[in-house]
Amino acid sequence: MLSFLEVFRFRRRDSPLHRLDPRVKALYLLVMSVISIVYYSLAAMFMIFVSTIPLIAVAKVYREWIRSLRGALFLASMIVFINMLAGYLSGGFSLTMEVVSYAFSMGLRFLAFTSVFSIFFLTTTPEDLSLALEKLGVPYDYCFAFTSAIRFVPDLALEIQTVIDAQRSRGLELEKGNIIRRIRNYIPILIPVFIRSFTRSIELAEAMEARGYGASEKRTSIYELYMKRSDYTIASILLCILALSILLRIYANWY
Amino acid sequence: MSIVSIENLWFKYRGSDNWVLRDVSLKVDRGEFIVITGRSGCGKTTLCRCFNGLIPHFYEGELKGSITVAGLDVTETPVSRMASIVGMVFQNPSSQLFMLTVERDVAFGPENLGVPRDEILRRIDWALNMLGISDLRFRAPHELSGGQQQRVAIAAILAMQPQIIVLDEPTAYLDPYTSLSIFNLLKDLNSKLGLTVILVEHKLELASSLADRIIVMDEGRIVVEDDPREVFMKDLSVYGVKPPSIPRLFLKLMSHGFRFKRVPLTVEEAAEIFREVHLKVDRS
């Protein structure tokens, strides 16, 4: 399950996708997400999924992608199973081809989403990501919240481990007992972590104020994001694909 | 010319019955290096928060008296405006670094102040250089040691070009050698840039020889305020303060009949004084 989350970690490679402006990659994410939702046939989902493969190859993140898919496979099969169950029960206890096909396309949609998102996160640094948000016009307060959340993830992980160590040193045994006992055993872990996080946010707020946060309406930024010709080209292509897909869906009733 | 002028200050936090600061009056001259000390709970941290407006704007409560910093009435000036005059460094190194790289953290303050881009980049170069951490420019804060993180925090403050820097136990989590290097760095900034330094510390061993004045607080009041050598001649145990070992030794010797010209602060001074005494004893 945890390997599924590994998808969301940047890998430094020398590839055109890594060099692409993060805003264009965000556009890619948006376009593919919209198409994946607007279309629902097994064939469409399959095409979307397959379309990501050459991109993975170009980005040279094949191994990480495979690992993320393996993690996603479990959830995808759950989705297939639940959809089949729902279709079976509501379709008068019969399993039609239609129900099966729909269930599989839902599962495949999930895999397609995973693939698309992994392209984005594997090729974009958190810094670029937060920069993209700023340049896209997201209010700075939210950009800051996003960036600092990412910044503190390693600290939080370390803190959770420290709390676990401290409580285990007082005899807390996390592996023992039935399901109810195990959940209760996490209370001495969760409470200190919550409180520490709360304390830390106050320390953070204090430090931010002390560094002039909110001093000026016009906040400057030392970073600029410059779109190259290739970025504009790809963005246009993406928008054309989006427009085409929607038109075909509406007027040619493709699905 | 006083850059900080606090007169008859009383403060209690909202929701509390206790006055944490009681009738505090303090003047700090431009370019001074002040050390504030006292037992836990004496009000040192609360006093720090008054210099840059965290009190009363961030920490609300009841305030009596006046706080004037660089000619501004702190109670009427927002914290963000005070930030360009008074920089503050906190105890916990990692809670004051919020960005994903050192460069962005040092840029954060000037960006907030609306400083033009080129100017910010120049200031970053300068600040990182002043602190000897130019090689850490693109590193992530969680990869750095505590000492490195505090240096980044100080650089981030310097980039805002304040006139005063206030530090609340900045070396609490740092080992002795690193602590000493931070104090020496502060002394450097004080003498080279004329930066007024207000340092709250327990580690008097390392910090007191750098101070122009030591201020001892107890139960919300300033009880002793003087040149370090004078301060340590007084009985501070009632305030929960222990002089560094060198002055302590000499005071003990003096109370047993030894006579010295003055009470030394550093090892060098102590050795020198003792050599003189030794010579005297030889002659008799």
Added chain:
Amino acid sequence: MIEVRNVYFTYPGGVEALRNVNLTIDRGEFTAIMGENGAGKTTLIKMFNGLLKPSRGCVLVDGIDTREASVAELSRKVGIVFQNPEHQLFAETIEEEIAFALRNFGFPEDEIARRIDSILRFTGLEKYKGSSPFMLSGGEKKRLALASILVFDPDYLVLDEPTIGQDPEQKDKLLQFLVEVNRRGKTVIMVTHDVEFVAECKPRVILMRRGEIIADGSADKILADEDLMRSTSLLPPQISVFASKLNLHRPGCTILNVDDAFRILVGLYVGG
């Protein structure tokens, strides 16, 4: 007895934190583990109660191999008080907080009540019995953390940086407390970089640097060695440096703290 035999430890990320560490701590000892931040001190003490198992080599606590015992089992013998009390406080009352370890270790209820009262008295926290742990001051929280470990009477008491954030008065009290606890037969092991503190109580000193033990002996021998101390980001006690400058150290009679220096100087100029 805690035995560390040829221990190597590498964290999952690849960082080698301990390299060929060999060490024996007998019952009843008073030991300080010192060194720069990142030297491996905290990693080493986590080996004592099994939180971390050696990548190579073994650690034996009273003859039990830590790789073959649970953390709970080992913690019963080796009580570790971590640096930041806020990483462990969670209960509604101080009483509950202290009872936590006792309940985990299966103490009977009547004994739990007895022990809580006793430890609250011993650490001076009786008046807070029914209060919330979060209402305490920083120093009091540290005392509470200490109480919550001492209450189950571990044979070995291990403290990770007990003096951080404490004022001189609190440190003196802590010193007296630890000396008393040690006098009553408990093995006290503290990880610290507070040289002046160690100069006062003069325990056995184990000096670490980059995952290795670079010195192991009496405080007298190690603290006065300037070069050795500096190599691991520590400063020798100021009194010791002063004594060196005046050539006052004698073999078997190193001067580390104010009392040492006072005695010697008075002896030199009054007695002699």
